Amino acid sequence: MIGNSEAMHRIFDLVKRVSNAPTNVLITGESGTGKEVVAKAIHFNGPLKDKPFITVNCGAIPESLMESEMFGHKKGSFTSAISDKPGLFEAADGGTLFLDEVGELPPSIQVKLLRALQERVIRRVGATDDIKVEVRIIAATNRNLEAMVKEETFRQDLFYRLNVINIHTPSLRERREDIPLLAAYFLKKYNDKMNKNITGISVEAMEMMKKYDYPGNVRELENLIERTVALEAGSSVLPESLPPFVSTPTGRKLASSQEIEVTEEGIDLDKIVGQIEKELIVKAIHTANGTKKKAAKLLNITFRSMRYRVEKYNLGTIGDDELTDSD
Ligand SMILES: Nc1ncnc2c1ncn2[C@@H]1O[C@H](COP(=O)(O)OP(=O)(O)OP(=O)(O)O)[C@@H](O)[C@H]1O
Ligand SMILES: [Mg+2]
Numbered sequence: 001m002i003g004n005s006e007a008m009h010r011i012f013d014l015v016k017r018v019s020n021a022p023t024n025v026l027i028t029g030e031s032g033t034g035k036e037v038v039a040k041a042i043h044f045n046g047p048l049k050d051k052p053f054i055t056v057n058c059g060a061i062p063e064s065l066m067e068s069e070m071f072g073h074k075k076g077s078f079t080s081a082i083s084d085k086p087g088l089f090e091a092a093d094g095g096t097l098f099l100d101e102v103g104e105l106p107p108s109i110q111v112k113l114l115r116a117l118q119e120r121v122i123r124r125v126g127a128t129d130d131i132k133v134e135v136r137i138i139a140a141t142n143r144n145l146e147a148m149v150k151e152e153t154f155r156q157d158l159f160y161r162l163n164v165i166n167i168h169t170p171s172l173r174e175r176r177e178d179i180p181l182l183a184a185y186f187l188k189k190y191n192d193k194m195n196k197n198i199t200g201i202s203v204e205a206m207e208m209m210k211k212y213d214y215p216g217n218v219r220e221l222e223n224l225i226e227r228t229v230a231l232e233a234g235s236s237v238l239p240e241s242l243p244p245f246v247s248t249p250t251g252r253k254l255a256s257s258q259e260i261e262v263t264e265e266g267i268d269l270d271k272i273v274g275q276i277e278k279e280l281i282v283k284a285i286h287t288a289n290g291t292k293k294k295a296a297k298l299l300n301i302t303f304r305s306m307r308y309r310v311e312k313y314n315l316g317t318i319g320d321d322e323l324t325d326s327d
């Protein structure tokens with residue numbers, strides 16, 4: 001795990017302490033912040049490191065198969081159950097069960113998981129007897145479980161069982177000082193992988209990379225470096241090697257709109273896009289020293305299209321020239 005920020009040092013410290021005791025851990029944080037990396041670090045730095053580490057992606061298994069996947073089944077308990085089969089809980093016995101995307105667990109499985117944690121026994125689908133299991137649970141989610149508890153979509157008693165220790169992985173924009181270190185690490189990784197020899201990242205390019213917001217966090221930074229290494233013909237990463245959403249302020253602003261959440265209440269797409277469009281037109285007119293015709297060129301749109309937008313956004317008073325039909 002790479003990181004030199006204070007936030008990451010706190011996480012290293014927590015991981016070290018937590019790995020020595022078999023307590024359950026809940027890892028929370030945005031997508032791509034390293035939750036799985038933390039889960040593995042806890043397991044593989046502790047006394048259970050030679051025991052199994054089993055991952056269950058709770059969001060990827062259909063509800064109808066989930067119980068049998070997790071707890072196993074007896075032969076004949078349903079049509080396709082052609083033999084006795086242990087579940088992932090039994091597979092993880094003595095080690096760690098990593099419940100990824102735990103917020104996606106359906107209520108019926110939440111009840112069964114709670115029982116497994118409280119009584120340390122599971123029962124295969126179709127069986128009549130319990131099986132003892134000793135499993136440490138590390139769970140991860142990018143959802144707000146406390147809010148889900150309030151909405152009653154996640155069981156409170158289960159939440160407390162899982163959240164004995166909470167580790168929160170901070171977003172990359174809250175620890176920008178880690179960007180150069182991570183970038184250097186990924187540069188080496190993809191140099192090796194692609195047999196390239198890109199020696200470094202220029203100061204200007206690094207400045208741009210540090211300003212970008214990374215809605216996809218470390219995963220997005222890694223993808224950015226991978227892409228750059230693949231495309232780079234020169235010996236180092238320069239500003240022009242970077243995609244425009246990283247290398248220009250406007251691009252960065254547009255890219256950050258990826259953070260606009262589409263919630264149940266819905267959003268007004270036209271209004272949001274219109275706002276961005278209007279801002280860019282005003283900027284272009286300024287850059288063009290007030291000439292709308294030139295601004296249209298800068299934006300790669302026709303004069304007609306410019307005139308339509310100027311009217312739409314009521315920008316007639318900005319700039320010097322009138323756009324007429326003859327344009
Ligand atoms: N501190 C770190 N040092 C090195 N690599 C990291 C670090 N944090 C994350 N990564 C890398 O970034 C990628 C995303 O990390 P990971 O899969 O752990 O994120 P996650 O929080 O589980 O994301 P999601 O919620 O989308 O599942 C992985 O390729 C991982 O190796
Ligand atoms: Mg993950």
